[in-house]
Structure formats: C-alpha cells, structure tokens
Amino acid sequence: MSYELYYWPGLPGRGEFIRLAFEEAGTKYKDIALDEDAVEMIEKITGETRHPSFAPPFLKHGDVVIGQVAAILHYLGRRLDLCPRDEAQALWCHQIQLTIADMVAEAHDTHHPVSLSDYYEDQKTEAHKRAKNFREERIPKFFDWFETILKRNTKGPEFLVGNTISYADLSLFHLHEGLRYAFPHAMTGIDRSHKLVTAHCKNVMARPRIKAYLESDRRQDFSEDGIFRHYPALDKRAA
Numbered sequence: 001m002s003y004e005l006y007y008w009p010g011l012p013g014r015g016e017f018i019r020l021a022f023e024e025a026g027t028k029y030k031d032i033a034l035d036e037d038a039v040e041m042i043e044k045i046t047g048e049t050r051h052p053s054f055a056p057p058f059l060k061h062g063d064v065v066i067g068q069v070a071a072i073l074h075y076l077g078r079r080l081d082l083c084p085r086d087e088a089q090a091l092w093c094h095q096i097q098l099t100i101a102d103m104v105a106e107a108h109d110t111h112h113p114v115s116l117s118d119y120y121e122d123q124k125t126e127a128h129k130r131a132k133n134f135r136e137e138r139i140p141k142f143f144d145w146f147e148t149i150l151k152r153n154t155k156g157p158e159f160l161v162g163n164t165i166s167y168a169d170l171s172l173f174h175l176h177e178g179l180r181y182a183f184p185h186a187m188t189g190i191d192r193s194h195k196l197v198t199a200h201c202k203n204v205m206a207r208p209r210i211k212a213y214l215e216s217d218r219r220q221d222f223s224e225d226g227i228f229r230h231y232p233a234l235d236k237r238a239a
C-alpha cells in the first residue's frame with residue numbers, strides 16, 4: 001500500500017510536517033501537491049471518502065484517510081519508527097505535536113486575525129496588533145516551553161522525547177524555520193535566548209536525509225501564500 005499525501009500545491013505549509021517524516025524515514029510517498037491536478041484530486045477524495053478531512057493536509061493509505069497533522073503523524077509515528085513504543089512517551093510526543101499545531105494556528109492568525117476569506121491587506125490594523133502580541137508574548141511563551149522540555153528530557157537535550165528522533169523533532173524544526181522566515185527580527189532575539197532549541201533545530205537540519213531533502217527540488221520555498229508569511233510590518237522591533 002502506498003502513502004499519498006494530499007496538500008495544496010505551491011507552499012510548504014502544514015503538508016511539510018508530513019513530508020519531513022517521510023523524508024527522514026526514507027519512505028516512499030506520493031506528494032499530490034506536485035501533480036498538476038492536485039486541487040481536483042483533493043476535491044475528489046474529499047467528495048468520496050466516508051472520513052472526509054475538514055481541510056488538507058490529509059493522508060491516504062489504502063482505505064484509511066486521515067486528516068489533521070497531529071493525527072496523521074500519530075498514525076505514521078510507529079510505522080515510520082518516528083515515535084516511541086512506550087505508551088506514555090508516545091502520548092507525550094503527540095502532546096508536543098498538538099502544541100506545535102496550536103502555535104502554527106496562532107502564527108497564521110497574525111496575518112489573518114479577522115477573516116480567512118479576506119486579504120491580509122484588508123485586515124492590516126488588526127494584524128499589526130495580533131502580530132505584536134504574538135512576537136512579544138506568544139513566541140516567547142511557546143519557546144520557553146520548548147526550551148524547558150528539551151532541558152527536562154532525562155536522556156539529554158538533543159531530542160524532545162527520549163534519545164532518538166521523533167516526528168515532534170521534525171515538526172519543531174519546520175515551525176522554527178517558518179517563524180524565522182516570517183519574523184526574522186523577532187526570531188533573532190528568540191534564538192539568542194533559547195540555545196537548546198536553536199541547537200536542536202540545527203541538528204535536525206544537518207541530518208543526512210533532511211539535508212538532502214532541503215537541497216532537493218521537492219522542497220518548496222516559503223512565500224506570502226502560506227502560513228508563514230514575511231510582512232516586514234508584522235516583524236517590527238518591540239517599541
């Protein structure tokens with residue numbers, strides 16, 4: 001049975017959390033986003049499956065169709081050997097992933113704080129307020145937590161859970177990359193004060209399969225079409 005990832009074309013977005021898991025595992029998968037008729041294929045599966053996902057990304061594996069990044073990674077974790085076997089540790093990994101999902105949603109809301117259907121340009125005033133709070137309070141709070149859980153890992157701070165790579169490590173890496181793209185100024189300060197997270201993300205980036213993937217044409221660039229958008233006005237220096 002082959003793995004098929006359904007996600008919008010042209011952006012790393014939330015699909016990237018799933019791609020990184022397949023890439024690190026060295027497991028073959030079909031990335032529908034690279035197909036010319038990706039949108040039609042998303043609509044087709046959504047229209048016919050008994051378990052339609054509310055929104056992409058979703059994974060199709062034989063008859064199984066799963067939406068929600070954290071649920072997809074929970075499913076793939078054991079299959080790709082990217083999650084601890086122990087139940088309590090597996091749940092901890094899932095908990096971290098859900099927290100990453102919370103932060104991703106907040107990052108998105110900095111440029112679309114009022115309405116998903118309107119342009120950023122139509123909600124700039126609210127976006128500025130939301131981004132200020134995100135930069136000054138929410139990024140530090142989330143990153144303090146990532147730093148703390150790395151520090152408290154009894155196996156050492158190289159990985160979030162235990163002493164081997166998990167899907168949560170890959171996701172923290174992508175979150176960090178996305179935030180560095182969107183908020184380069186704010187993230188420079190965060191990186192200086194969160195040394196364990198910074199070292200962790202560098203280690204993930206240097207893993208041979210991840211490095212090869214990042215240099216390949218399978219990797220798509222961040223842009224102002226995705227979740228992590230760089231609008232300089234939203235990355236202002238704190239007053």
Ligand SMILES: N[C@@H](CCC(=O)N[C@@H](CS)C(=O)NCC(=O)O)C(=O)O
Nearest residue numbers: 013014055056057067068069070101
């Ligand atoms: N919580 C979901 C969020 C899914 C989501 O918001 N997907 C976006 C693309 S990244 C989308 O297509 N949203 C359309 C919509 O919400 O109507 C997850 O983590 O997978």
